[in-house]
Amino acid sequence: MTLKLGRHHFPDDATLMMAIVNRTPDSFYDKGATWAEDKAFDRVAQVVEQGAEIVDIGGIKAAPGEHIDEDEEKRRVVDFVARVRAAYPSLVISVDTWRASVGRAVCEAGADVLNDAWGGADPGLVDVAAEYDAAIICTHTGGATPRTRPYRVEYDDVVRSAIADTVAYAYRAVAAGVDRRSVVIDPAHDFGKNTFHSLELTHRLGEMVETGWPVLVSLSNKDFVGESLDLPVGSRLTGTLAATAVCALAGARIYRVHEVVETRQTVDMVNTIAGRRMPARAIRGLQ
């Protein structure tokens, strides 16, 4: 299905790189490297240069930590969104927030996508997306409260749960007035899930793709990769790319990533193998 991400349109065979840009002092991977606004702006310039179609700007780390109220979250992201919007008119700007009030402020500032990483925790977020003709990412958290870690969570079938919840959320967004082409589903690896759940979702991602809703995957350097390979943050790129390849073969459309270049190459290679993309240039043996 054609994707409409705010003011941007993408054909139905396009895969998209969504680069993570943290306006946080404490996110797990970069540990505040882009906390300063200019550093975050440099990061945007870098990922645009690397070919990212989307930036996903976040003002609150996912894990538990210092309480960040709405005003502080807005201070971190709203003016920054406006600055990126002005500098990069053709870039898709996503904001990682669960709060409708923050969503409204960033849409006013030029955001195209609301990435609701906490799966509808604030029911008003879809109304904001509809009002501003923004896209929305519908994630599965198993009902987890924002910024909590999973503790003894179990599912009868995590994939069925992810499909049921994200598709229900998608229909809720459409019912609220969000353009059907602007709704994306995300199984949300590691959110409300242990490693076995995230592995199962990766292995069976094709079932989510078969729903017909475009699928986003956020795999980058996560704990399910680390626990699978017994590797700390900083040593998980190979495992991340292996998981990325499996999701690409299944047909994921959007990849939320720290490493744009490596992920783009992995996704392009897999889609070329799958016959969904032509080789860049083929002459060997064909002269």
Add this chain to the structure above:
Amino acid sequence: MRRFALVPGVLALLPEYAGLSDPVLDLRLACLDAVRWLGSSGDGVVVVGDAQGSRVGEALLSAGGGSTGAQAQSAFAARPPAVLVVGNGSARRSEKAPGHLDERSFAFDDALRAALVSGDASWTDDGLGEALLASVDGIHRLFGLLPAGTEAQVDYDDDPYGVQYWVMRWEVG
């Protein structure tokens, strides 16, 4: 007026081997110009070459909007059709060429080029064509069809991947 054209049997010209960028763009454009010129004569076009080369010829005609097969055969019944010859020179013209380097390639291709340009039907490959991986089946037949001394217009003459390609045209009054 009867028209003849020569194109190389480069598999990269086939749509099933297309990439995001075209490694033989200049060659392709020259080939398409030549097949359109053949088709514009109003006669049908027959393809002459080995089996693989004929696939390339048919694909070029199709891409150029030309008529082949039954149409060409019916046209042939009325008057001789235009002829698309598929063939090329040595595939051993550099160390990275498909057949690696064979220094004999250069004299072989020079002689073949000279014969094609001047319409010299006395050309013979001296048994070297096979050794140099040249595709000359169609070219032998061309020399059987061209009146001796018919000069060619040369549209393309290069060996970008160690294989000698030509695109040439002949018009016979």
